[in-house]
Amino acid sequence: TSVNIWAPDIAYIDGRYVLTxxxxxxxxxxxxxxxxxxxxxDPSSREYRWRHDGKVVxxxxxxxxxxxxxxxxxxxxxxxxxxxxxxxxxxxVELDRQTLKPREGAQRVSVARRETSGGIxxxxxxxxxxxxxxFLSFDKCCAGVDSTYNVRVGRSRNLxxxxxxxxxxxxxxxxxxxxxRTDGRMIGPGHNCIFREGDPRRxxxxxxxxxxxxxxxxxxxxxxxxxxxxxxxxHLGWPRAGAIVSGGF
Numbered sequence: 495t496s497v498n499i500w501a502p503d504i505a506y507i508d509g510r511y512v513l514t515x516x517x518x519x520x521x522x523x524x525x526x527x528x529x530x531x532x533x534x535x536d537p538s539s540r541e542y543r544w545r546h547d548g549k550v551v552x553x554x555x556x557x558x559x560x561x562x563x564x565x566x567x568x569x570x571x572x573x574x575x576x577x578x579x580x581x582x583x584x585x586x587v588e589l590d591r592q593t594l595k596p597r598e599g600a601q602r603v604s605v606a607r608r609e610t611s612g613g614i615x616x617x618x619x620x621x622x623x624x625x626x627x628x629f630l631s632f633d634k635c636c637a638g639v640d641s642t643y644n645v646r647v648g649r650s651r652n653l654x655x656x657x658x659x660x661x662x663x664x665x666x667x668x669x670x671x672x673x674x675r676t677d678g679r680m681i682g683p684g685h686n687c688i689f690r691e692g693d694p695r696r697x698x699x700x701x702x703x704x705x706x707x708x709x710x711x712x713x714x715x716x717x718x719x720x721x722x723x724x725x726x727x728x729h730l731g732w733p734r735a736g737a738i739v740s741g742g743f
Contacts, residue, residue, distance in 0.1 A: 606666060
């Protein structure tokens with residue numbers, strides 16, 4: 495059985511670039527999330543060196559969750575990791591702020607799941623104006639032009655939830671407002687990340703927000719592509735995908 499490494503997530507935390515990644519067998523839940531870090535991303539620097547920092551979370555055959563698709567979230571003195579795929583959905587666990595490993599006695603918290611069969615995975619969480627927004631990918635990935643992947647979002651005033659979509663449906667019962675879906679030659683967009691320009695430490699500096707994701711190009715034999723769009727916010731604080739800024743056709 496082949497073992498794969500995928501789903502990297504990177505964040506700049508306390509002077510180091512911290513990378514979490516998945517080590518897993520596709521279609522099974524014998525998985526783990528590993529961690530590595532480096533002080534710089536400049537390969538020409540003498541300080542450029544990735545340090546192996548061990549595992550963060552692990553799942554075994556027979557568990558009701560799958561330890562893949564990690565997203566680190568750090569805010570002040572609090573650190574958590576979101577993860578999960580299929581099985582019983584998306585989990586969150588509290589981390590030690592210094593080691594970024596699960597705190598002693600920390601319990602997994604369920605934050606999103608499907609009531610019916612179908613994929614739910616790839617969480618990515620951001621904070622904006624006192625709301626925590628959780629972006630997820632639903633349905634089938636990695637099947638070329640047969641992929642049905644799509645990006646949905648919910649929000650909560652609390653990091654651990656409960657998260658609700660625009661129609662006030664809980665994400666613990668399959669709720670989620672659609673942000674991206676198949677459109678023309680863009681097939682199965684998903685596994686997104688969110689980032690922004692501007693300095694979040696400056697009051698009122700919202701900057702410009704962006705959403706990056708992959709999809710399959712119908713017009714080029716289903717080749718996989720990376721694309722970035724601006725992420726816009728309406729007057730009620732709900733996001734929508736805007737114009738393409740990178741990876742256009």
